Amino acid sequence: MKALKRILGIVWMALAVAAAYFCIVEFGLPKLDTGNQEDLVFGIIILFVLTPLIVLGLGIFGYYAVKGEYDDV
Amino acid sequence: MADTSTKGIWKVITASSLGTLIEWYDFYIFGSLAVVISTKFFPADNPMAAFLSTLATFAAGFVVRPFGALFFGRLGDMIGRKYTFMVTLLLMGGATFLIGCIPTYESIGFFAPLLVLLLRLLQGLALGGEYGGAATYVAEHSPKGQRGYWTSWIQTTATFGLFISLMVILVTRKLLSAEEFDAWGWRVPFWISILMVIVSYVIRKKMHESPEFAKAKAEGKTSTDPLKESFGNKYNLKFVLLALFGAAMGQGVVWYTGQFYAMNFMKTVMHVESSQVDSLLGIALLLGTPFFVFFGWLSDKVGRKPIMMLGMLLAIMLYRPIYKEMYEITDVSLKKETSSDVRHNQNVDQTDSYIIYDDGTMKFDRKLINKVTGKEEVMTAIQLPSSGYSYLIFLVFVQVIFVTMVYGPIAAFLVEMFPVKIRYTSMSLPYHVGNGIFGGLLPAISTYLVMNAEKNGDPEFYLEGLWYPIIIAGISFVIGMVYLKTKNNTEHDRS
Numbered sequence: 001m002k003a004l005k006r007i008l009g010i011v012w013m014a015l016a017v018a019a020a021y022f023c024i025v026e027f028g029l030p031k032l033d034t035g036n037q038e039d040l041v042f043g044i045i046i047l048f049v050l051t052p053l054i055v056l057g058l059g060i061f062g063y064y065a066v067k068g069e070y071d072d073v
Numbered sequence: 074m075a076d077t078s079t080k081g082i083w084k085v086i087t088a089s090s091l092g093t094l095i096e097w098y099d100f101y102i103f104g105s106l107a108v109v110i111s112t113k114f115f116p117a118d119n120p121m122a123a124f125l126s127t128l129a130t131f132a133a134g135f136v137v138r139p140f141g142a143l144f145f146g147r148l149g150d151m152i153g154r155k156y157t158f159m160v161t162l163l164l165m166g167g168a169t170f171l172i173g174c175i176p177t178y179e180s181i182g183f184f185a186p187l188l189v190l191l192l193r194l195l196q197g198l199a200l201g202g203e204y205g206g207a208a209t210y211v212a213e214h215s216p217k218g219q220r221g222y223w224t225s226w227i228q229t230t231a232t233f234g235l236f237i238s239l240m241v242i243l244v245t246r247k248l249l250s251a252e253e254f255d256a257w258g259w260r261v262p263f264w265i266s267i268l269m270v271i272v273s274y275v276i277r278k279k280m281h282e283s284p285e286f287a288k289a290k291a292e293g294k295t296s297t298d299p300l301k302e303s304f305g306n307k308y309n310l311k312f313v314l315l316a317l318f319g320a321a322m323g324q325g326v327v328w329y330t331g332q333f334y335a336m337n338f339m340k341t342v343m344h345v346e347s348s349q350v351d352s353l354l355g356i357a358l359l360l361g362t363p364f365f366v367f368f369g370w371l372s373d374k375v376g377r378k379p380i381m382m383l384g385m386l387l388a389i390m391l392y393r394p395i396y397k398e399m400y401e402i403t404d405v406s407l408k409k410e411t412s413s414d415v416r417h418n419q420n421v422d423q424t425d426s427y428i429i430y431d432d433g434t435m436k437f438d439r440k441l442i443n444k445v446t447g448k449e450e451v452m453t454a455i456q457l458p459s460s461g462y463s464y465l466i467f468l469v470f471v472q473v474i475f476v477t478m479v480y481g482p483i484a485a486f487l488v489e490m491f492p493v494k495i496r497y498t499s500m501s502l503p504y505h506v507g508n509g510i511f512g513g514l515l516p517a518i519s520t521y522l523v524m525n526a527e528k529n530g531d532p533e534f535y536l537e538g539l540w541y542p543i544i545i546a547g548i549s550f551v552i553g554m555v556y557l558k559t560k561n562n563t564e565h566d567r568s
Binding site: 001004005008012027042045046049050057058060061064065069070073 | 551557
């Protein structure tokens, strides 16, 4: 189980990178220039709230997992 | 000294739940009256007012809540649970009451939407601080081995709060004429809040501080900087991240799918008549609510993790089949037309058509020319026969059961993850990020996915919005299964 926890840590870090791409390129940026106020707010929230949370949070979580911080949890 | 007998804990539950219920009521009343509020404060022809309206919806509902969790969580860990959640109660009640007092845009212009936005932000902050305080307070009074059961009463308040807000609006509408309600009656549900807050304040004021916190304070073991200890300390931060990604994130999307996405889907994709949606959702919620307590109780016996993970797994596997079934209930291409009628009103250039199908479903279409755009608009409403109505209640009820499985035990789960001195701060943040951000953004992201799929000609476009909760809950399920302990955490229990 310890090995699995550590290996999956790499997956979470990779997922953080993939999430960054989707949040910025697919969801966030296209919403900023639609001319619709609601889309603008949605885009800003995706880019400046959701993206940092997922990318940083999941990235740190994955890093801790790789380092064995969750081995004995 | 705090009373932890059964009688004593019921007092604690009543005081805590009533306050949390009122906070949810206050929070939902704004959403439930959104249409009236927008005409009074956010005129659509003013772009800045419309912008503030969107901000009031998104910012207060999603973004501000985690900040409230941090601000009030810190206070709760330093000063005490009781005093902090009294402050959040008064803040929420005061803000709600004042929203009901603001003069309209017609009277004071731009200040009206600005004041509403500010008060709405205060509501979001208060809600961010309230839940963690109430859950912690109840958990710290609970007898050993019964935390899941007792905290599950707090878990029912979010659903009841929605219910009561709808009831108060319904009764106010019934008592007043349409003109009176539009002129001033819509303010009544906001004003009522202050009465409920005063009652709750008086009840809460009589309560003692939580025994675990009081003991820690007496021994000088409380934290002087809960934020630093929660998030600046690697040992605690790793549990905050685990709580968020292994439980709260998945729970948040399952909660929002079962209660809000289902409602939105029935109204905008299935085109079920609005009053039928409200009533069937109300019935499903009422039938499902006791299961919060059941699964909270069960989590004391078999563990929080198995129940929450099973709830997520069932949601992941069954969302698509459930929504496919829901869609087919109103899919008229699968039904045989038995009679129809078309009426044209030349005065307003409007055509109404009624079609009745073999199973009793009635479809109503209204075509009219939009005077501003000059384009033809079609409004569709479908009235379900009793068989379709009952089946839809069942399908929504099943989703509410998933909600109760993931949400019933989560307060006890989060409380048990952190030590007394940083508990309020540490448990509030993952909860509000999971629910406010991951859950709160669900309607917007799922609607975007549906629209995209429809534009690309996907025949099952209506199911595409489910990928967001399925993927998020899927990640949370894997993290929870691999990294969370199966047994309930007793590491931080009082000796």
